[in-house]
Amino acid sequence: MRKCLNCNIKIGGHADSCPLCQNSLTGDATADNWPSPSRLRAQAFLYKLQLFLVLATIAVGISLDYLLGLNNGTHYSLVIALWLIVFEFDLSANIKRLLVISRTVSISTLHICLLLLLTGWYFGFMDIAAYMIIPILLGAALLTNLVFAMTDTTENALVYLLGNIFLVIVIYAVLMAKRIDTGLVWTICLMVSFVSLIGIIIFKGRKVSNEIRKRMNF
Template structure:
């Protein structure tokens, strides 16, 4: 059994340092008391590896953009490295969400989609594809997210995914209202998105009627 010469205590197992003063233990190690957390060590290694790669990309892009003035494409008139940094920070935020305990699939999906859509909107504005993003990319991604949340709510037994399914109705209505207020014709993709949100809401009532009512009462405190 090992011992600490400073704390005058005996320490079992194969620890190398004293659990109190962190001094190096003397004596011979015994059999390990607890199993090694190989999965956590592996996850930690890959997280550190990807974080190192991310910082290399950030430093390289800043150097090429600000110090060498290298444009992303011939007509590029903005600092493209800032967009790359924005995307990488969003990526790191998503990675942290995935490792955080208590995050169900619907919540991770919804947060990730919202974050990616914000990043895509900013990127499309500077690159010059904002109209394509608003009229085609965004509604299709929203519809795919709605369908995914509907599937999660059908498979989830705890009811935690139901709130994200109910927000589908609101997400489908808001763009239509926005186009109506701006007095512009609502694009076909957003009209389909609105119909899909209503269809999924009806499906939720049919398959999980009581859970839908309970979730509405809980959220609205009625």
């Protein structure tokens, strides 16, 4: 850390002169305490660039689709616009809030599942979306959250893991109640949920009950 011998203070980062007396500093420079303005400017530029590309894609797609009639009966441009708008909302939510990986994984997975259902319904592959892709995505998110719940010390992942397990069990129960054939992939997803639940209770038992009590307020 750099030092000002005149003021007898230590200064982080790699400033050349003392911010108080302008004396030159001695000692080794350390890493900066905050990102440099040029890096923040670069990030702001990248954000604007992707926003521009996304909005341009939506505008061009809708123009080709509706104004020039370049479609084969399905308005693909609306589907593309929907995916991109949800992506923009998720991105800006992640920029504004502190990044929590398990929250990002859970919320993005939920949004992608809903978009897949809508897209599948519109283009006629709803069965593949509902009985193949969505259980695979939920299972993958569940395993990701399991890894974070087992390894992270801040315990943010635990509530998302429990939510994920709960969601799979509820969906499976609804399918069963409606006497819909759940198919192999959902059954595997349910097994993964149960095994994760057993694992998390055995290895993080006290924390699981604390977390549930905290969220339920009792």
